[in-house]
Amino acid sequence: MTTINVESINNHADVIASCGTKVGEVDHLHGNDQIKLTKHGDGYHHLIPTSWVSQVTDNKVILNKDSQEVKDNWVQI
Known part of the structure; x- marks a missing residue:
C-alpha cells in the first residue's frame, strides 16, 4: 500500500471519486487525518478521511471510494 x-494536498484541488465524478474541492486539511x-x-x-485518498496530483485528489459511497459516509459540518 502506498x-x-x-x-x-493543495487547497482548492478537485476531489475526484474512484468512478471519476467530482465530489468537491479541498478547503483545507483538518488535522492530520481529514480533508x-x-x-x-x-x-x-463536509469532512472526508485522508485514508480515502489513493492519489494526489497538483490539482486533483483521487479517492478510493465511488461518489455514492463518499456522499453516504462523509461528515457534514
Whole structure:
C-alpha cells in the first residue's frame, strides 16, 4: 500500500471519486487525518478521511471510494 503525503494536498484541488465524478474541492486539511471540503451545494462543509485518498496530483485528489459511497459516509459540518 502506498503512503500518501497529505502535506502534498493543495487547497482548492478537485476531489475526484474512484468512478471519476467530482465530489468537491479541498478547503483545507483538518488535522492530520481529514480533508475539509469547500461548501457543497447544500450549504455545508463536509469532512472526508485522508485514508480515502489513493492519489494526489497538483490539482486533483483521487479517492478510493465511488461518489455514492463518499456522499453516504462523509461528515457534514
